[in-house]
Amino acid sequence: VMCVQYWxxxxxxxxxxxxxxxxxxxxxxxxxxxxRTIRLWKKDEKG
Structure with a gap:
């Protein structure tokens, strides 16, 4: 299965x-x- 790298x-x-x-x-x-453990956040809300 192919996947686009989003990290x-x-x-x-x-x-x-x-x-x-x-x-x-x-x-x-x-x-x-x-x-992989990833963290996602909306722009300007990293805190």
């Missing part, structure tokens, strides 16, 4: 996609897949 490629840098902020909080690599 930041760099774990240490937040990104914004269409007014929604995205950051990777945690990343775990397993044998056949990755588990």
């Amino acid at each position: 930041p490629p760099n774990k240490d840098k937040d990104e914004e996609y269409g007014g929604i902020g995205v950051s990777v909080l945690k990343e775990e690599e397993l044998a056949n897949f990755h588990i």
Whole structure:
């Protein structure tokens, strides 16, 4: 299954996609897949 990457490629840098902020909080690599915990927020409401 293909998926469009909607999380930041760099774990240490937040990104914004269409007014929604995205950051990777945690990343775990397993044998056949990755588990990422992400945080989403509406632009200008990061606090």
